Amino acid sequence: MEERQFRLNEYIYSSLISGLFKEGKSEDAMNLWKEMIKKGCKPNSVVYSALIDGLCRVGKPDDAEEVLFEMMNKGCIPNAFTYSSLMKGFFESGKSDKAIQIWKEMAKNNCICNAVCYSVLINGLCGGGKLSEAKMVWAQMLSRGCKPDAVAYSSMIHGLCNAGSLEEALKLFNEMLFQEPESQPDVVTYNILFNALCKQSNISCAIDLLNSMMDRGCDPDVYTCNIFLTALKGLDTPQDGREFLDELVVRLFKRKRTLGAYKIVEVMLQKFLSPKASTWEKIVQDFCKPKKIQAAIDTCWRNLYS
Template sequence: MVHDAVFVIAKMKELDLKVSIQTYNSLLYNLRHTDIMWDLYDDIKVSETPRNVYTNSIVIDGLCQQSRLQDAILFLQETAGKEFGPSVVSLNAIMSRYCKLGFAEVAKGLFCLMLKYGLHPDAFSYNILIHGLCIAGSMEEALEFTNDMGRHGVEPDAITYSILAKGFHLLSQISGAWKVIQKLLIKGSDPDIVTYTVLICGYCRIGNVEEGLKLREVMLSQGFKLNVIAYSVLLSSMCKSGRIDEALGLLYEMEAVGLKPDLVTYSILIRGLCKQD
């Protein structure tokens, strides 16, 4: 269908019919995973069709998805100072890609570039960078950027706190993760199921199944339902500590709330029962 659209545009040009930038943008978006995207962009320039901010953002997103990050930055620099120059969306795309590749320091530089261009980072910008720093183990910097959000008129959201909680969990710093949750509660926001699950996994990981079970009670009291991951982690910790009967009780609870134990869950219980015998 995309090739059909390219054919139609070619026919329109033969008939001297003007192709709108909206049509070009739609096609660019669908071709952004391919090299044809760049040819189409050149075609837009030759036709002197007025571009808009979405045009450039799509091109940068496409270059990022093709892992052509240097080309994306060069394109960004070329458009700087022009009518539709770098945008928060386009810089977010490049930052996200660098963070996924483990280059949080480069993402920090792009964040500073965003401010240099007079752009205002949004919550997504901060969350991308905070996530990259957490994955890199730079929790102190991640917290600094979280505090920086308020100074720039951006409020940390549940996603921000969930990212931080996961970061502390990866470093086995469960007390840090719990402090993040407490901040979220003080602000009047409720942690989501992902954040609670991260904490339960963290407590069980360091052998503190009791705290994990307490969190389970908190979740249930707030109307949350544990997922299979949380139940499996709790089951594993209880089996390791020889509390097989309680583990079986959790299995029955899972089934009662409509969750189907998976292969991992049953494997955990089988190992626990075998060790007991």
């Protein structure tokens, strides 16, 4: 763009700075920020927010707060995304008091809280063992007509499980099942409950929940496998870890969810739990479909001549 004499504006810099931070290239992101200032491009709320979010991602919430002060002194108004990033940064750095202070500042500055803000606050409070405070925020969110998303639900369920209130967590989970698509449970939510149930040695209930998860189109992941492998290890059950995972692979293949099946196969191989011969046959048959073979050959040729 620069070679073609296009002038880079603040929105382009915002995208680049955000992308560099997400790739872990914080030094390049900061150099780009300095370059932007040097070239006379005046930062707006969008660029400032990208910089604040990036600094929090690399564990520098105090530096991000300094940027927030500069941003406000320059007349740029922080939005919900700005405050959410800063709260999350302080929570992840173990500075929950600072995160709560940012939340209060947000309210004082009349910034409208959205579902993401509430999710960050609830997740941080639950992660810090402050379940009663999280419940108060949850009640406030509902009273203001803000619908919890999957992150908020999962955070509350996690907090309840950690506090030993599994029955209350399951009740909230059942409520979650009847919400909008963005509030539906994902594999993270299920893993929280699997872990809690298995810790109470209620493996049969955990397996029932696993079956329900798969019926709803949600595939197990690495964490799911590890939870059940740990639970099954040392128990007097007719099914060992290898057989359990092998059965999951077969079930996923039958439902044509090959990506989920391959993830479990990968876990099995990493743990030296080789699938059965009949399962290997299904894997090889899927790999040897003509289109997949042709795609693999094409990739090889491209790599040779690139």
